[in-house]
Amino acid sequence: MSFLDLKNVTKIYPNGTKAVHETSLSINEGEFMVFVGPSGCGKSTLLRMVAGLEDITEGDINLDGKLMNEVDPSERDVAMVFQNYALYPHMNVYNNLAYGLKNRGIDKETIEQKVNDAAKLLQISDYLQRKPSMLSGGQRQRVAMGRAIVRNPKIFLFDEPLSNLDAKLRIQMRLEIKKLQQKVGVTSIFVTHDQVEAMTLADRLAVINNGIIEQLGTPIEIYDNPKSLFVAGFIGSPQMNFLDGNLKNKTLSAEGFEIKDINSDYEGEVTLGIRPEHLIQTENGLINLKVDLVEQLGSDNLVYGQLKNKKDFCYRCPGNQTIEKGSNLSLNIENNKHYIFDKSTGKRVN
Amino acid sequence: MKIKPLQIIAHIILILGVLLMVVPIWISFASSSHDSVTILTEGMKFHIGDQLARNYNEVLNEKGGWSEEVTAAKMFINSFIMALGIATLKVAISAMSAYALVYYRFKLAVPIFWLIFITLLVPLEVRIFPSYKIVSDLGLTNSYTGLILPLVASATATFFFRQFYKTIPDELLESAKLDGANGWSFFIDFLVPLSKTMIAAMFIFMFVYGYSQYLWPLIMTTAEEYWTVVMGMKIIYTESYEGVALPRTAERFAYIILSMIPPVLVVVFLQKWFIKGLIQTEK
Numbered sequence: 001m002s003f004l005d006l007k008n009v010t011k012i013y014p015n016g017t018k019a020v021h022e023t024s025l026s027i028n029e030g031e032f033m034v035f036v037g038p039s040g041c042g043k044s045t046l047l048r049m050v051a052g053l054e055d056i057t058e059g060d061i062n063l064d065g066k067l068m069n070e071v072d073p074s075e076r077d078v079a080m081v082f083q084n085y086a087l088y089p090h091m092n093v094y095n096n097l098a099y100g101l102k103n104r105g106i107d108k109e110t111i112e113q114k115v116n117d118a119a120k121l122l123q124i125s126d127y128l129q130r131k132p133s134m135l136s137g138g139q140r141q142r143v144a145m146g147r148a149i150v151r152n153p154k155i156f157l158f159d160e161p162l163s164n165l166d167a168k169l170r171i172q173m174r175l176e177i178k179k180l181q182q183k184v185g186v187t188s189i190f191v192t193h194d195q196v197e198a199m200t201l202a203d204r205l206a207v208i209n210n211g212i213i214e215q216l217g218t219p220i221e222i223y224d225n226p227k228s229l230f231v232a233g234f235i236g237s238p239q240m241n242f243l244d245g246n247l248k249n250k251t252l253s254a255e256g257f258e259i260k261d262i263n264s265d266y267e268g269e270v271t272l273g274i275r276p277e278h279l280i281q282t283e284n285g286l287i288n289l290k291v292d293l294v295e296q297l298g299s300d301n302l303v304y305g306q307l308k309n310k311k312d313f314c315y316r317c318p319g320n321q322t323i324e325k326g327s328n329l330s331l332n333i334e335n336n337k338h339y340i341f342d343k344s345t346g347k348r349v350n
Numbered sequence: 351m352k353i354k355p356l357q358i359i360a361h362i363i364l365i366l367g368v369l370l371m372v373v374p375i376w377i378s379f380a381s382s383s384h385d386s387v388t389i390l391t392e393g394m395k396f397h398i399g400d401q402l403a404r405n406y407n408e409v410l411n412e413k414g415g416w417s418e419e420v421t422a423a424k425m426f427i428n429s430f431i432m433a434l435g436i437a438t439l440k441v442a443i444s445a446m447s448a449y450a451l452v453y454y455r456f457k458l459a460v461p462i463f464w465l466i467f468i469t470l471l472v473p474l475e476v477r478i479f480p481s482y483k484i485v486s487d488l489g490l491t492n493s494y495t496g497l498i499l500p501l502v503a504s505a506t507a508t509f510f511f512r513q514f515y516k517t518i519p520d521e522l523l524e525s526a527k528l529d530g531a532n533g534w535s536f537f538i539d540f541l542v543p544l545s546k547t548m549i550a551a552m553f554i555f556m557f558v559y560g561y562s563q564y565l566w567p568l569i570m571t572t573a574e575e576y577w578t579v580v581m582g583m584k585i586i587y588t589e590s591y592e593g594v595a596l597p598r599t600a601e602r603f604a605y606i607i608l609s610m611i612p613p614v615l616v617v618v619f620l621q622k623w624f625i626k627g628l629i630q631t632e633k
């Protein structure tokens with residue numbers, strides 16, 4: 001049995017909302033798991049059930065070999081970092097960190113030692129006497145992390161802890177969280193709706209949609225091999241291009257072009273997915289793109305335009321290429337990297 | 351600095367308001383320093399007279415009442431104990447019941463809240479006979495317990511605490527729980543410190559409420575040693591002029607001034623938190 005084990009976990013709120021559907025998931029000790037999905041898909045609910053802050057309607061949660069369903073959150077030995085940090089406003093930073101230890105009846109010297117160690121690790125030693133209201137957003141974030149670390153819990157839970165920070169700080173904290181987790185080695189679950197955050201942090205990633213885990217795997221697996229239309233559209237930035245098409249006799253006919261020798265026996269209406277970064281410019285390519293707009297990011301250019309049938313399409317090329325607005329590009333699919341999904345179910349068919 | 355006409359008007363209004371409050375107190379104080387005869391013949395005074403020490407000494411130490419045993423000092427102490435008991439218990443009970451109502455979402459929480467709220471419509475004066483019956487059956491007449499106990503439940507304070515607790519984000523409770531806090535330690539370690547300005551404000555209101563009780567102590571106490579200040583105001587200097595003696599007006603003024611001191615002390619002592627509680631809510 002793995003470290004954290006969710007078995008057919010379902011959550012139905014008292015008002016009838018079914019937030020999580022029969023979800024099963026195993027997380028190994030020391031693993032960094034990320035739950036990613038759009039707003040309202042049930043990520044927080046799942047996390048809060050692990051913490052014990054929500055009752056489990058059905059199913060079992062096992063942590064370190066013990067059934068957690070009826071265990072009070074104060075007894076679970078988990079630590080959580082909330083989106084708005086939920087620091088204790090009337091306590092200074094030192095006491096914010098020390099509170100959980102005091103409740104465990106640990107003696108004063110040990111507490112002081114642990115708090116100072118955690119503070120040093122997070123570089124908040126200088127603020128120990130300050131109240132949270134006298135700290136910047138990034139510092140509060142660190143205090144919230146410190147409060148989790150200092151108790152040395154079985155598992156860290158993060159519920160979108162970076163979403164209140166500005167873009168630059170977010171990237172910096174993201175890195176620090178990852179480094180810290182590797183250093184401390186604590187099993188962690190991190191909830192986010194930002195797919196870049198998800199990709200960069202995760203050892204493994206669970207893409208959640210409507211209360212169901214659509215796909216579970218390493219970030220690269222999920223990026224390279226999305227199992228459904230939803231996952232394909234959600235992971236990757238800019239988003240994958242989707243075109244309607246028809247698959248018959250291993251031949252795909254889409255908007256004005258055909259791809260032969262498709263590795264699938266499926267026949268019928270399909271959606272073809274092509275990532276913007278899997279395209280190359282050639283002469284007489286499959287796809288003709290009329291350029292509307294070019295976003296220059298420096299390293300890359302994002303080229304937005306329309307196909308013949310007025311369908312929006314995006315192409316990503318290296319930043320050193322100059323592309324004129326209004327020009328026509330001829331594109332091919334690089335290494336035949338394309339994804340085909342059943343149009344009605346969204347399941348991958350190739 | 352330019353002063354706008356509007357500001358001048360505002361200040362005039364404020365100054366008038368201050369005068370309206372301060373002048374009567376000053377007149378009472380000034381009058382309390384004269385001879386009763388002077389006041390009876392010349393009316394109330396604006397300036398300090400020469401009888402100050404004598405009048406105050408007399409008020410504090412003269413034994414009054416029918417049995418000539420109770421002093422004003424004793425009555426101040428009684429009132430202080432009563433008000434302190436009422437205020438402390440009212441604040442403690444309301445804070446705890448509001449805690450139960452907000453954080454323990456049992457089914458009857460809302461009906462119970464409204465039931466508590468409805469008791470606002472039944473103040474002590476309305477239920478004075480049943481209350482008296484209960485207290486006397488319990489044998490609590492002529493005791494501090496009897497003076498305090500029937501007044502310790504407060505719908506108003508419960509309401510204010512409830513509203514305040516509702517503004518505290520749920521995450522605070524949740525992260526405290528994960529830090530191992532139980533129901534009791536969340537109340538003591540979080541709600542009490544977070545609402546300390548509120549507690550101070552409530553305490554002051556309730557202290558003044560308890561201090562100015564009249565009807566209840568009047569009915570409750572037959573022994574003079576439990577008389578309170580407000581009762582004394584009516585009773586203490588009446589007996590001596592029935593018949594021949596002059597009304598002791600100056601002493602009465604002195605008594606009134608003295609009776610204001612305990613509530614003022616409470617306000618002065620708690621004002622730092624009290625003002626904070628009125629003008630800002632801590633995040």
Ligand SMILES: Nc1ncnc2c1ncn2[C@@H]1O[C@H](COP(=O)(O)OP(=O)(O)OP(=O)(O)O)[C@@H](O)[C@H]1O
Pocket residue numbers: 013014015017018019037038039040041042043044045046193
């Ligand atoms: N206390 C509640 N009572 C009823 N329904 C709820 C409650 N909390 C959440 N829900 C519903 O459950 C679903 C999942 O909510 P959840 O908070 O888990 O979403 P989320 O994935 O964390 O979204 P976000 O990214 O916006 O935080 C939503 O449809 C939400 O409306």
Ligand SMILES: [Mg+2]
Pocket residue numbers: 043044045159
């Ligand atoms: Mg959420």
